[in-house]
Amino acid sequence: MRQDYIKDYGEYRDSIDNTWFKFLHQCNLTPCLLPNDSMLAEQIIQNTNFDGILLTGGGEYDTKLSDERSKIEHKLLSIALTYKIPLIGVCRGMQAIQQYFGMQLYPVQGQVTPTQSIKFNNQIVQVNSYHTLGTTQTNQDLIVKAIGLDNIIKSVSHISAPIEGIMWHPERNVNFSEIDIQLFKSRYNQ
Numbered sequence: 001m002r003q004d005y006i007k008d009y010g011e012y013r014d015s016i017d018n019t020w021f022k023f024l025h026q027c028n029l030t031p032c033l034l035p036n037d038s039m040l041a042e043q044i045i046q047n048t049n050f051d052g053i054l055l056t057g058g059g060e061y062d063t064k065l066s067d068e069r070s071k072i073e074h075k076l077l078s079i080a081l082t083y084k085i086p087l088i089g090v091c092r093g094m095q096a097i098q099q100y101f102g103m104q105l106y107p108v109q110g111q112v113t114p115t116q117s118i119k120f121n122n123q124i125v126q127v128n129s130y131h132t133l134g135t136t137q138t139n140q141d142l143i144v145k146a147i148g149l150d151n152i153i154k155s156v157s158h159i160s161a162p163i164e165g166i167m168w169h170p171e172r173n174v175n176f177s178e179i180d181i182q183l184f185k186s187r188y189n190q
Contacts, residue, residue, distance in 0.1 A: 001069070002069070017058065027185050045083075055093025056091075073092075091166075094167050095134075104135065108132065111132065125179065
């Protein structure tokens with residue numbers, strides 16, 4: 001979840017866009033929110049039966065892993081690999097996937113727009129785009145599943161683990177895309 005600092009109270013708060021609940025409901029999924037505390041999150045995962053892990057978007061990804069959210073995203077990727085738990089990373093979540101598997105992210109231009117054409121599953125589709133970091137390269141661990149017309153990678157999946165990343169926000173669409181719904185259902189075996 002996003003970690004916000006509330007200056008007036010001098011405290012950090014974990015938060016999530018409420019539209020995620022509506023989108024996940026359309027996918028027949030019920031979310032269980034994990035705190036940005038790696039030890040507590042791992043205990044919850046080990047003691048609960050999850051269909052998968054979702055790394056949501058929002059906020060700049062910290063490539064140095066110096067903030068708690070980036071650390072927990074890294075830890076959740078490790079847990080997903082260890083326990084073979086399906087994981088989807090959305091925008092920042094995909095950046096976490098790419099970083100975890102050794103891809104260097106760099107500033108990209110023209111990626112903050114409500115609509116963008118990408119090539120996904122061998123067809124041109126329209127998605128939204130709200131990121132400032134990306135890459136045009138991948139490695140042997142990740143398969144490119146979608147790419148922008150400008151060659152910025154927009155979706156990856158792990159070569160053998162049930163891990164997938166997308167750079168668009170399915171929860172931000174006024175009408176949820178059937179492509180996105182099916183992607184989540186298929187990844188989480190619904």
